[in-house]
Amino acid sequence: MDLTRRELLIIPAAAAVAAALPAAQTAATSPQVVPWARKIRRLGQLNMTEHDPVVLDVEAWADYWASLKVDAVLVSVTGILAFYPTSVPFHKRGKFLGDRDFFGDCCAAAKKRGIHVIARMSPDLNWEDAVQAHPEWFQRNNQGAVIHHTEDPRLFRTCMFTTYMTDYMPAIMKEINARYDVDGLFTNAWPPLGSMPTCFCEQCRKLPPSGTLAYWDKFNERTVSLWKMYDAIAKEKNPANFYFANLGGGVRSTANLVELGKLCEWFQCDNQGRGGDDTPIWGCALQGRVCNAVQAGKMATNVTGAWSTGTPRWRNVHKSLEEARMWMNETLAAGMVPYHHIIGGESGLGEDRRALEPARQYFNWMARHEPHFINKRSIASIGVLMGQRTHLFHTPPRGTTLQQYVDGIYYALLEGRFFFDFVHEEQLSAEALSKYSALILPNIALLSDEQCRQLAAFVDRGGSLMATFQTSLYSERNEHRPDFGLADVFGIHKTGDIVGTTGNAYMARIERQHDLLKGFTGTSLIPGAENRVPIGAVDAPILTVVPGYTAYPPELSYPQPSRTTEPAVVVREKGKSRLVYFPGDVERTMWRSGHTDLSRLLQNAIRWVAGANAPVSVEGKGAIEAFAWETQAGFAVHVLNYTNPAMHRGWLREFFPIGAQQVRLALPAGRRVSRVQLLQAEKDVPFRVAEGAVSFAIPSVNDYEVAAIYS
Numbered sequence: 001m002d003l004t005r006r007e008l009l010i011i012p013a014a015a016a017v018a019a020a021l022p023a024a025q026t027a028a029t030s031p032q033v034v035p036w037a038r039k040i041r042r043l044g045q046l047n048m049t050e051h052d053p054v055v056l057d058v059e060a061w062a063d064y065w066a067s068l069k070v071d072a073v074l075v076s077v078t079g080i081l082a083f084y085p086t087s088v089p090f091h092k093r094g095k096f097l098g099d100r101d102f103f104g105d106c107c108a109a110a111k112k113r114g115i116h117v118i119a120r121m122s123p124d125l126n127w128e129d130a131v132q133a134h135p136e137w138f139q140r141n142n143q144g145a146v147i148h149h150t151e152d153p154r155l156f157r158t159c160m161f162t163t164y165m166t167d168y169m170p171a172i173m174k175e176i177n178a179r180y181d182v183d184g185l186f187t188n189a190w191p192p193l194g195s196m197p198t199c200f201c202e203q204c205r206k207l208p209p210s211g212t213l214a215y216w217d218k219f220n221e222r223t224v225s226l227w228k229m230y231d232a233i234a235k236e237k238n239p240a241n242f243y244f245a246n247l248g249g250g251v252r253s254t255a256n257l258v259e260l261g262k263l264c265e266w267f268q269c270d271n272q273g274r275g276g277d278d279t280p281i282w283g284c285a286l287q288g289r290v291c292n293a294v295q296a297g298k299m300a301t302n303v304t305g306a307w308s309t310g311t312p313r314w315r316n317v318h319k320s321l322e323e324a325r326m327w328m329n330e331t332l333a334a335g336m337v338p339y340h341h342i343i344g345g346e347s348g349l350g351e352d353r354r355a356l357e358p359a360r361q362y363f364n365w366m367a368r369h370e371p372h373f374i375n376k377r378s379i380a381s382i383g384v385l386m387g388q389r390t391h392l393f394h395t396p397p398r399g400t401t402l403q404q405y406v407d408g409i410y411y412a413l414l415e416g417r418f419f420f421d422f423v424h425e426e427q428l429s430a431e432a433l434s435k436y437s438a439l440i441l442p443n444i445a446l447l448s449d450e451q452c453r454q455l456a457a458f459v460d461r462g463g464s465l466m467a468t469f470q471t472s473l474y475s476e477r478n479e480h481r482p483d484f485g486l487a488d489v490f491g492i493h494k495t496g497d498i499v500g501t502t503g504n505a506y507m508a509r510i511e512r513q514h515d516l517l518k519g520f521t522g523t524s525l526i527p528g529a530e531n532r533v534p535i536g537a538v539d540a541p542i543l544t545v546v547p548g549y550t551a552y553p554p555e556l557s558y559p560q561p562s563r564t565t566e567p568a569v570v571v572r573e574k575g576k577s578r579l580v581y582f583p584g585d586v587e588r589t590m591w592r593s594g595h596t597d598l599s600r601l602l603q604n605a606i607r608w609v610a611g612a613n614a615p616v617s618v619e620g621k622g623a624i625e626a627f628a629w630e631t632q633a634g635f636a637v638h639v640l641n642y643t644n645p646a647m648h649r650g651w652l653r654e655f656f657p658i659g660a661q662q663v664r665l666a667l668p669a670g671r672r673v674s675r676v677q678l679l680q681a682e683k684d685v686p687f688r689v690a691e692g693a694v695s696f697a698i699p700s701v702n703d704y705e706v707a708a709i710y711s
C-alpha cells in the first residue's frame, strides 16, 4: 500500500469539509490536505509488557484490533525497555526479547490489516548503567542525589532539560524511522501531567524555582522546542507523519494548552478513568471540553482504561463494564475519539478478556453511524472560562481547592441542563467569542489587563458575564491587584480582605425580587458562601450579606446584625448586556455543602445572563449531561444519563433508565430536516419543525442516546 500517496492526496474543499475540518479552516484555502490523523475515528492499544514477546499472540492481537475497525494502534518501542533489537546505547532489551523483533512483528501484522502504527516511547525512566555513564541525564534531589522511581528502585527519573531528550530519545526515534513503516511517534509520560518537575540537576539549577511563573515560561519553551524537534524527526520519515504526546490533566494541565493546541495534530488525553474516590462521573466529558477549547477542531482522543483505574490499581483486571462504557460514551459525546486500552498480553490476549467483546460491539456500533460522529462545530451559546493559569499558580483560601470551583460550576451547569463550551483565558478575541451570548468566570483569579479589556469589549458588544469570588483580583503573573481588574465592568469595589467562616457561614438576605431569585418563596434568607471578598454597597441590591456567627452553642446562633448594606450579589444591565458578580465562592460552597439553594441561585444566574434564545434544549427528568454538534450528516444531540447512585463516587454498577426527554434545536436558515434517528435504539422518531426549530422526544435513555438529525 502506498501510504504516502494515499495520505497526502490533494482533495477539493468540499471533501475536506466531509473529513471534519472546522469551517474556518476549510474556507481559508482550497484545495486542502487533510492530515490522516483527522480522519481517525477509533483507536486501540494493548500496552505491551516486558513478558509479552513470549506470551502475546501477535496474529490474534492484530485480528482483534481489525475486528474493532480501529484506524491506528499504538505499539511499544519504549525507551525504558526495547521491544526490538536496538543499537542505541542504554536502550536495554527486555529480558524475554532475545533476538526477536517484537515491535517489527506487531507493526507488520497491523500494517497487513490496513491499520496505522504509532510508535510509542517513554522518556521518563532509565537504569543504573545509564546513570553511571550519563549522570547528567537524570533528575536530582536538593541533596544532589539521583531520584529512584517510587515503585521500582532499579529505575531512575530522567530530566527533560538534559541531553537525554535531545540525544537519547531522538536516536531511538531515528532508528525506528529507519527500520519500520510507522505513521507517527508518541511519547508517554512526557510532558509531565500532574505537576511540573522539581529537579536540582546542573541544568535545572540554572532555572527559576519550580512552581513559579518564571519556571513555567522555561518549561513551556522547552516543551515547545522538544515537541518541534520530535515532530521534525517524525516528518523525516514521511511528511504526513507527526509527533504527539500524552496531555490531559483537565483544566489543570501543566504545559500551556494554547501553545500546544497550535502545535499538536493529535491531542491525546491520558485520562483513563476514576476509582472509588469522591470524583464525579463527568471527568471524561470535561476533558473533552478542554480539548475543544484549545484545539481548533483537530483530533483529540481520550484513553479509556479497561483496567482497574483508581487506588489501588489492578493493571491486568478490568473495571466494571458500565463504568468503562460511560467513559467511552463521554468521549464520543464530547467530540473526542474513543480509545480502548488494555494492558499485557498474558496467555495470548490478556487473562481478563471481559472487556474485549463489549469494546468490539461498541466500536462496530460507532462505525455503523460514523457520519453522525464527525463534528463540525459545537452548538452552545454559553462559554465557561477555564483559567489554566489560575489553576496552576493561584493559592485559594486555606482548606479549599481550585478543583472545587470547577466541580461546583460544572454540577450547576449540568443540573440546569445548559449547553456550554470551555474557553481558554488566552483566547478571548472578538472572533473567538462571537458565538457566545454569555461567559461564566468561576473564580478566574488570574487575568491580564489585556484579558480584562477583551472581556470589557465583549460586554460592549452586548455580551453578558457572570463571575465569582476572586475573579480578576490577580494579574496573569499572579500579582495581587488592589481592586478587581473587572471593577468597572461589574461596578464593584473591593473593601477588604477575604472573610472566611467560623461556625455559621454568612447568609444572603433577599432585598427585592429578581429573576435570580426565582423559586425562593417563604424565606427572607438563603445561604451565602463559605468565603467572600467584601465589596462596597451598590444601589438597589437584591441580596445583602448577613455576616456569619456562632453555630454552637445554639443559644448564640442568631444573626447580629441581621442586616447590612454589603452586597451578596451585584446585578447590572448595560444595554443588551447582563452582568452578575458573586463576591462569595458560591460554586465551591455549593459543591462542598451540597446546598440545593446555591445550585438554584447559580442556575438562575446562568439562565439570566444567557438570555432567552438558547440554540438547543433538552427537557425532562434525570441528571444528564448533553452536547449538541453540527455534524457531517446534519446535527446530533447527545444525552448522557448520569442518574445513578455512583454519579459522584465510582464506579457505575448498573444503569437506571430515564424517561422521555424533549429536545428542541434551532435550525440555521435554509436547513431542512428529513429524518431523526436514535442511534442507540437504532430507530426513527417523529419530529416537528416549527418557528425555525426541530422538536422531538427521546422516549427513554438507558446510559446514552444520540439523536441524529439528518439535515
Ligand SMILES: [Zn+2]
Binding pocket: 138, 139, 140, 159, 160, 161, 162, 199, 200, 201, 202, 203, 204
Ligand atoms: Zn533537571
